[in-house]
Amino acid sequence: MASISSRRLAKELRDLQTNGTPTGIELIAADNWQSWVMGIEVLGDTLYAGEKFALLFRFESQYPISSPIVTFIPNYRPPVGNPSSFSPQAVYGVPMHPHVYSNGHICASILGSDWSPVLTVATVCITLQSMLASCKKKERPVDNDRYVLTAPDNPKKASHPDAFPTLTLTFFPDSIPL
Amino acid sequence: MRADVEHVVSIFGLDQDSARMLLRDYNWNSERLIEKYMDNPTEVQIKAGLQNPKGAPSSVTPIAQPTTTRRSTRKSTAPISPVATKFVCPICCDDEPPATLSLQCGHQFCSNCWAQYLEGKVREEGECTIRCMENGCSLLVPDSFIKQHGGTPVYDRFEELVMRHYVAHIAHLKFCPAPGCTDTVSCRAAATKSALETMVPAVTCSQGHTFCFGCNVDSDHRPVLCRIARFWLKKCQDDSETANWIKTNTKECTKCQSTIEKNGGCNHMTCKKCKHEFCWVCMGPWVDHGTQWYSCNRYDDKAAIDARDAQSKSRISLERYLHYYNRWANHEQSARLSADLFAKTEKKMEEMQLTTELTWIEVQFAKKAVEEVLRCRTTLKWTYAMAYYLEKSNAKELFEDNQRDLEKAVEDLSELLESPIEPETIPDLRSKMTNKTVYVQKRNEIMLEDTANGFKEGRWTWNETVTL
Numbered sequence: 001m002a003s004i005s006s007r008r009l010a011k012e013l014r015d016l017q018t019n020g021t022p023t024g025i026e027l028i029a030a031d032n033w034q035s036w037v038m039g040i041e042v043l044g045d046t047l048y049a050g051e052k053f054a055l056l057f058r059f060e061s062q063y064p065i066s067s068p069i070v071t072f073i074p075n076y077r078p079p080v081g082n083p084s085s086f087s088p089q090a091v092y093g094v095p096m097h098p099h100v101y102s103n104g105h106i107c108a109s110i111l112g113s114d115w116s117p118v119l120t121v122a123t124v125c126i127t128l129q130s131m132l133a134s135c136k137k138k139e140r141p142v143d144n145d146r147y148v149l150t151a152p153d154n155p156k157k158a159s160h161p162d163a164f165p166t167l168t169l170t171f172f173p174d175s176i177p178l
Numbered sequence: 179m180r181a182d183v184e185h186v187v188s189i190f191g192l193d194q195d196s197a198r199m200l201l202r203d204y205n206w207n208s209e210r211l212i213e214k215y216m217d218n219p220t221e222v223q224i225k226a227g228l229q230n231p232k233g234a235p236s237s238v239t240p241i242a243q244p245t246t247t248r249r250s251t252r253k254s255t256a257p258i259s260p261v262a263t264k265f266v267c268p269i270c271c272d273d274e275p276p277a278t279l280s281l282q283c284g285h286q287f288c289s290n291c292w293a294q295y296l297e298g299k300v301r302e303e304g305e306c307t308i309r310c311m312e313n314g315c316s317l318l319v320p321d322s323f324i325k326q327h328g329g330t331p332v333y334d335r336f337e338e339l340v341m342r343h344y345v346a347h348i349a350h351l352k353f354c355p356a357p358g359c360t361d362t363v364s365c366r367a368a369a370t371k372s373a374l375e376t377m378v379p380a381v382t383c384s385q386g387h388t389f390c391f392g393c394n395v396d397s398d399h400r401p402v403l404c405r406i407a408r409f410w411l412k413k414c415q416d417d418s419e420t421a422n423w424i425k426t427n428t429k430e431c432t433k434c435q436s437t438i439e440k441n442g443g444c445n446h447m448t449c450k451k452c453k454h455e456f457c458w459v460c461m462g463p464w465v466d467h468g469t470q471w472y473s474c475n476r477y478d479d480k481a482a483i484d485a486r487d488a489q490s491k492s493r494i495s496l497e498r499y500l501h502y503y504n505r506w507a508n509h510e511q512s513a514r515l516s517a518d519l520f521a522k523t524e525k526k527m528e529e530m531q532l533t534t535e536l537t538w539i540e541v542q543f544a545k546k547a548v549e550e551v552l553r554c555r556t557t558l559k560w561t562y563a564m565a566y567y568l569e570k571s572n573a574k575e576l577f578e579d580n581q582r583d584l585e586k587a588v589e590d591l592s593e594l595l596e597s598p599i600e601p602e603t604i605p606d607l608r609s610k611m612t613n614k615t616v617y618v619q620k621r622n623e624i625m626l627e628d629t630a631n632g633f634k635e636g637r638w639t640w641n642e643t644v645t646l
Contacts, residue, residue, distance in 0.1 A: 004270040004290075004291075007271050007272070008269065010271075065291070065298050098444065117287075117291065117295060117311050119313050141444050142445060
């Protein structure tokens, strides 16, 4: 029997393929049940107009009970023949944002303590899209250099039990149909 | 805890679950809960996650039993929710789950997902505030639901978490900090911060572990106040590498003084213990920052000047500090050594017990003496910390006289302990040592009592390093 995580991801993938992805969100690679790459673009009049970013989703076997590991991919080259508008010739980076470290780690409550199992890959993308859209000043977090030097590969492991510094992000379901 | 729950149950006619959830939300402050609940029960219930804000259900009715629908019954009888006709669990996408469950909010998920979710929350995250799985739904999972659907190990762990939550929020309760000890100690006298200004609440749990109720500073730091003991220890560690690391990498929560290391993320900090939200950069409360946290640029002129002043002062007083520190460290060292010595002595005493006609009881005098020496050395150690912070005055002179007497007595007793034990001298040694032990004990009591009285009378004047 397929595990919950793969059954759930299969459903999510089917939905994305049949109903299409939300505006500004694209599927770049979803070849397995361990990690997907999503393309994200902030539309409208924002600081990130014209920029595109690649998000890496990693799923643990506990998904969707546990949150996916989501990071921006630094220096991303999309694979040739991917279904999205991301060009294999171009290199995509990490957005300049006070809650995004230069290694791609994102500091957002929705990926940690505020995760809810009903959230999906698409809703996470939309939430991060709106996080970028509402940004007023392009800069790195204050402790970026120190963090990047010591950060583990999995940003979930980076958070110290005594303090969970995060940007409180909530997903408002009114904005898209599930 | 049970009494508090029963109290609320009896006043409002609520069920156990609701009462426990409300009390948790009010950090077990039952008086405040009762007051607020009298004012507006609905609001309190919404805030505690007993009800959802919209479509307020029939007012005071406590949270409903979780609705459990069996697949077989769903087809025949009236469905509880409209999705019941063709239910697909939104989490695992199973379209034939064995059973579906929902809280009062009606968000249905299959029972397997619920069980996994509860287990994850309770066992991995150690949370005792568990909300509905639906995104944005603030309804709290009632205790009985966890008991019923989470399994026994999960529920047991949950109960433990609730107990910890209770003890953490009741000011006169504390867990014994000794490793492996599960005792809880109640000390009403030391429940307020102001009480700590006039007393040192050294308590002993039923397992015999002595610790200070007022602070986390090691074991018994009588006669020195918690605040001053903390100052002193901090000062002693100032030169060590660990202290430097802690100083550069951690800060203390401005509300509960937990030491917090920030090893990533933004500057919006939430204290894991007291949930106080503050800004890492300026340590001010987060509410002042709004959304523009990065424009936090207030420079505290006064704090900077104070810091520089303190630095130069500490250089001047280094000599003075070393005087006290050396004596402090010496007592700590001696205490350790006499413990070692005792191990050897004890062996010898046992041998002697076999070779001479002395009974086991009779050879215990050395043990008592060592214990007393240890206790007094701890006191003496701390008196040096106290003396360091005391302003020169007549009271201090008297304090130092007491200190001297105790020290002299302890040294004498220590020397007796070191003396060689020969069968023929035992009776003599025994009477000497017993006498000395009693005397030392007396001196120690005088020292502690006098200091404690001094606190009550406000006799001690501190030098400016601690008066702040």
